[in-house]
Amino acid sequence: MPTIYVINPNSTEAVTAAIDEALDPLRSNDGPEIECLTLAEGPPGIESQRDVDSVIAPLLKRTAALENHAAAFVIACFSDPGLHSLREQSARAVFGIAECGILTALSIAQRFGVIAILPASIPRHLRYFGAMGITARLAGELAIDIGVVDLANEDLTLSRMTDCGRTLRDAHGADAIVMGCAGMTKYRPILEAALKIPVVEPTQAAVTMAIGRVRLGGAAKTFGGVP
Amino acid sequence: MPTIYVINPNSTEAVTAAIDEALDPLRSNDGPEIECLTLAEGPPGIESQRDVDSVIAPLLKRTAALENHAAAFVIACFSDPGLHSLREQSARAVFGIAECGILTALSIAQRFGVIAILPASIPRHLRYFGAMGITARLAGELAIDIGVVDLANEDLTLSRMTDCGRTLRDAHGADAIVMGCAGMTKYRPILEAALKIPVVEPTQAAVTMAIGRVRLGGAAKTFGGVP
Amino acid sequence: MPTIYVINPNSTEAVTAAIDEALDPLRSNDGPEIECLTLAEGPPGIESQRDVDSVIAPLLKRTAALENHAAAFVIACFSDPGLHSLREQSARAVFGIAECGILTALSIAQRFGVIAILPASIPRHLRYFGAMGITARLAGELAIDIGVVDLANEDLTLSRMTDCGRTLRDAHGADAIVMGCAGMTKYRPILEAALKIPVVEPTQAAVTMAIGRVRLGGAAKTFGGVP
Amino acid sequence: MPTIYVINPNSTEAVTAAIDEALDPLRSNDGPEIECLTLAEGPPGIESQRDVDSVIAPLLKRTAALENHAAAFVIACFSDPGLHSLREQSARAVFGIAECGILTALSIAQRFGVIAILPASIPRHLRYFGAMGITARLAGELAIDIGVVDLANEDLTLSRMTDCGRTLRDAHGADAIVMGCAGMTKYRPILEAALKIPVVEPTQAAVTMAIGRVRLGGAAKTFGGVP
Amino acid sequence: MPTIYVINPNSTEAVTAAIDEALDPLRSNDGPEIECLTLAEGPPGIESQRDVDSVIAPLLKRTAALENHAAAFVIACFSDPGLHSLREQSARAVFGIAECGILTALSIAQRFGVIAILPASIPRHLRYFGAMGITARLAGELAIDIGVVDLANEDLTLSRMTDCGRTLRDAHGADAIVMGCAGMTKYRPILEAALKIPVVEPTQAAVTMAIGRVRLGGAAKTFGGVP
């Protein structure tokens, strides 16, 4: 059966496991397989542009090996490392969670806020929003100032995410929140309950779009299988 | 089983039937039901702002009657009539095919082109792209100058769609095409084959996003069921 | 004598009366007549997208009946309900007060702020500003959180309008304020006196532009009477 | 009676005379006086940035002398020379014809085209459109390549204006045209008849807005007379 | 030896002297001469649009007299008075310090903040940023509310600049600061030390770009000497 490979490009298995669990509702018994993988060569967390750039080569190698079994690829890091390189390399559809998370937010709310892990992530994300041409819809982005590995500290993480979310909602006018790191996945339901506005988990958003593409077009980039 | 209602707000059953068929690959045996309906009160084709505005009241009435059985609603007209009114009325997630078709194109190509039915559709669409804040990604929009009902004339329609698509691709720099009318659904595969660039059928795009939302959040607007 | 019909699409006569009075300085003894009408079928206040969409049909019917006597139409609700539908229906020039109020503010100040009635109005207005392509000039929009009918409570309304105006001026950098509801008309002079920056009453702005169009082009859409 | 002074900052009396005639329909027997003046110190035509900058000093001097009799000032050159300086100098409302002409076009059509006199005018205008924040609504600008004085050559001028207008309408998608020079005033009706889309004469647009401001606010900058 | 003339268009010699000193590191023994001049006809400080416009005529006269000895001109006022007029007049390359200061900041940081002298400078600068098309990169602009001459009061000036800089950095998200007045030149090092983010002195930025242009193209506008 065709498989959507969701690649966590950091090496923290707990992040992959949380993603995998969050994707369960999207699995159907006649649908594409959804398999989550950890990129062993990645750093424990992708926290800088150097981290982003450094995982592209192993990511391309890993996905090349998976190409024949793949129906689509999802890159599960909010900086979408290697997105366009993999699109060049692969004959399959390729999705980035930042791109899909934001596009999904645009179908929910007029203004979206983003919760980043580190302050240094914000200029990188702003460059990306600019490249996407959707900056006019951004209410704001705030960082919780916690690295990827320390996201496992639940109380601190959730407390800061809630604080940032409230500020984005009340002071910046965000009508929805996009979680700006795949490592935040498990906090989505409780954060949404706290904020009372939709919270988009970007890997869920990307896999949703990947499933549709695979179902409509098989294992080809385009919908109808045209190369 | 929860049902995604796809409402064709024009009264042309052939359009609904073509949409219904195009959605087949998205149906799964354990997934949400996908049911396509024709709004009998609508005009044969939605070709003006007045047509757009005129279908909102019957659309709201029809969807209100379906609310208890609905998991989500998809409004299957490229002007997304009543999108925000229905979002206010319903406790379910609501999707517009123009919004979702364009957002999906943004996950595929840097610049998208739109093929409209009538020249008069273009200023209306431009207002919408502006409201969406994604005009910077638009390569251009061209009209085939054929009304909704006459879209059934296959040779003429396809010939003009191909001409517009080629111009958008070669002169305007579009890397993907969005079909700007639900009545064009059946031409997607052959148009994509002719143009050799991805062609997005917007109802497929919207239902893809709706399925994910329903699977992730049940019959509530937000992902996790928070009201 | 040719008449500019100013239609208040909500059913609150007091709003119409206040508009009518505010337009007095624009009346001249050789100019077009300016007649203010209340749309009896409208809700007491237009406070949601559903309210906006719901008044379009009666508005089109009412204006159709007035067409032969009309020189121009002004839709006196800050969501400009039915603006483009009426432009399609009528051979007369049609003005929306939101559009004209904002355009007038752009001739006065580099950054304008908007005072809305309800928080839910803001995303709707932001979509409109995006459609107008003038978001770069918006300093911000804040809501007084008072419904249209309760705008009659003068002390509360004025106090909140002044608070919002001060915040828009001092924290958001607005150099002028646009009142984001026709029901606020009577508060313009006192608000301007309190804020010491220009405050645009959008119905006055729209009727100003309508008078010019009628004087220059007679009862035709274009300036010179070309159909 | 309060007077709106319309200052033609070039020294060509024929331009002033044509403007004066075009403003006739806007005059009412109880309204503000509208008086058109020629700036004798100006060049025969304002065709460069240097020309624009050079007329500011005499314009400020002339308007200072008129201040006590003035209700408002209109600067009748499509580069709006001295607009913001005069706003600083004067306690009266000040209007630029480029600003008002474009804002008026935005109330008529989604995309406007501009017909310039010279190719060198275009970058200057683009800077201005950028400063106004309305570039997203610009369909395009084309030059007839005729200097201000030679605009009196009716056949050539009209022929080139019609050519540019058709290209803007058909190839650039303009739904309305703004005449980008006060010296083109007299060609408005015939150009509109030829193009079958609205053609905005910017001095008429500016005086329309000025009349409203004066009627609403007397001889003060703001609507209600607040300094 | 070819000379880059840096014209301070205000008449305050102390400002010119401070600029001259700040440019010392850019002088090389085989490079173009860099000569700083004071425009005696200018006001003590350029603090309004009228001041901006008023210095253009003497600036053009002074630079015309220098043309034969000039390799390039730099206009050392953050409103870039006469920039485009001088570009028309001169066969040499012409640089404005606002333009170059901002462009340089764009090579350093994703979001830049500007410190202005007076609140009234901000709308003028916003018009300029709009004309430059770079508003999306602006974090914000704040004024110290001190006139050009009083910038010599070191304690007050520095204290307010530091306050504005901190707010721009911490509340507005600026990653670099552009000093919005040539009179602030001498405060650059100490401000940068206080803020710990890059602070761009715009005259240094402009002269840097001018040196390259002169070295690459001699005394012609273009790089290679093409007229």
Add this chain to the structure above:
Amino acid sequence: MPTIYVINPNSTEAVTAAIDEALDPLRSNDGPEIECLTLAEGPPGIESQRDVDSVIAPLLKRTAALENHAAAFVIACFSDPGLHSLREQSARAVFGIAECGILTALSIAQRFGVIAILPASIPRHLRYFGAMGITARLAGELAIDIGVVDLANEDLTLSRMTDCGRTLRDAHGADAIVMGCAGMTKYRPILEAALKIPVVEPTQAAVTMAIGRVRLGGAAKTFGGVP
């Protein structure tokens, strides 16, 4: 003496040699050294996003080894590979030629055109222009459809560059051209002579800005040496 290292990240020595020669006019006997290096690990030409991403690791390694001798780094490829990673790694100022080439064009002309090597470069560049927030100034980008190595074919290359340049100038309205590949360096003078509008060679633009930064700030990222 402090050295600006200009790294050509492709392995084609002829490209490095041409850059080196083009930088000669920028060298001064008391200025920073300018040394051009070829990244041996790079592909012969950087023609895809994969090529861009693949050179980052060796680029970072090479520049790390040079850090102690470096005053600044210039990355001499129009896709600015590794720009932000190197900014993170190095304590020196880092410049990308695309960024600096475009910023320099913005100081010369209102609308710039870009000549790319391959059609596939254009979407990548558009993402970058979006990230830079300067898309409003782009007239257009056209590709000559010649790979980096074949740029050595002078007749063909120059002929196509001239064709693209003319189209950008005449049909797209470009007032200046940026050469979109470091391998085009040597064609700058002849292209400028043919087009009669300024042609920016981006490596020259970047080294110009680097020299200023080094002279003003020594071997530190910021101007004044603050870390």
